[in-house]
Amino acid sequence: MTQDFAGRTALVTGGNSGIGRAVAGLLADRGARVVISGRDAARGDKAVEEIRAAGGTADFVQADLADLDSVRSLAARSIELGGGHVDVLINNAGIFPFGPTAEVPVSDFDEVYAVNVRAPFYLVAELAPLMAARGHGAIVNLTTMVASFGLAGMAAYGSSKAALQLLTKAWAAEFGPAGVRVNAVSPGPTRTEGTAVLGENLDGLAGTTPLQRVGRPDEVAEGIVFLASDAASLIHGAVLPIDGGRLAV
Numbered sequence: 001m002t003q004d005f006a007g008r009t010a011l012v013t014g015g016n017s018g019i020g021r022a023v024a025g026l027l028a029d030r031g032a033r034v035v036i037s038g039r040d041a042a043r044g045d046k047a048v049e050e051i052r053a054a055g056g057t058a059d060f061v062q063a064d065l066a067d068l069d070s071v072r073s074l075a076a077r078s079i080e081l082g083g084g085h086v087d088v089l090i091n092n093a094g095i096f097p098f099g100p101t102a103e104v105p106v107s108d109f110d111e112v113y114a115v116n117v118r119a120p121f122y123l124v125a126e127l128a129p130l131m132a133a134r135g136h137g138a139i140v141n142l143t144t145m146v147a148s149f150g151l152a153g154m155a156a157y158g159s160s161k162a163a164l165q166l167l168t169k170a171w172a173a174e175f176g177p178a179g180v181r182v183n184a185v186s187p188g189p190t191r192t193e194g195t196a197v198l199g200e201n202l203d204g205l206a207g208t209t210p211l212q213r214v215g216r217p218d219e220v221a222e223g224i225v226f227l228a229s230d231a232a233s234l235i236h237g238a239v240l241p242i243d244g245g246r247l248a249v
């Protein structure tokens, strides 16, 4: 395994579960000092223990991304843990309550936008200027295939990720000239702790893709880590579908 992230600090939000956990492990394997965030400290500590046992460097920082003060504290603590810098930001944490538009409580709507849009926005506001001042950095945002087409029951979720997709391009324009690359990954149905509640519906959704099966977190993580690495040096403002081909058909 290459050590191409040696000397770099990476913040992975939601790194204690699913896709984020896979990304944290892969970045640590490749030499990054990884900061994992989430609300569930037990899951966070377990992820840190596993990464350390495999020879990696990781810390867990508890943060509720629905709360702006918590978002800002997370950024500050990550900079501290990184010895003054965060080189990679993976905006992975997200929530996806589904349901008919007429039945979405205002509290759910607000929470979706707080966690999926406002938190990445202010993490970037805190961290990207520091990356820009050092002349390098990489940010990868997690969106979804349903940010690109309409699916009944996913209006609030899909629209929040569509906002994040546009932010990816806006930030590429804003921070790219200073050496900070901002990209996004758009996963299709992927089996995680978070999607377990969907049961067979996840398989049904995967059945609409050319691949015709549900993805694994490690398959999505590979694309995310590629975009965060120097191997993607020419890639700015891109949205990479990792969805078994769903957006192609």
Ligand code: NAP
Pocket (backbone or CB within 6 Å): 013, 014, 015, 016, 017, 018, 019, 020, 037, 038, 039, 040, 041, 043, 063, 064, 065, 066, 091, 092, 093, 094, 095, 096, 115, 142, 143, 144, 145, 186, 187, 188, 189, 190, 191, 192, 193, 194, 195
């Ligand atoms: P998951 O297993 O449910 O994990 C979500 C992560 O986000 C958890 O680590 C959770 O940590 C964290 N999180 C949620 N709310 C939070 C909050 N208020 N404050 C802090 N952390 C919070 O999800 P996943 O399936 O791996 O999805 C990861 C990302 O990929 C999400 O952005 C999702 O929208 C996107 N995505 C997933 C799929 C899929 O099929 N799995 C498809 C397309 C896109 P705590 O619970 O500890 O807070």
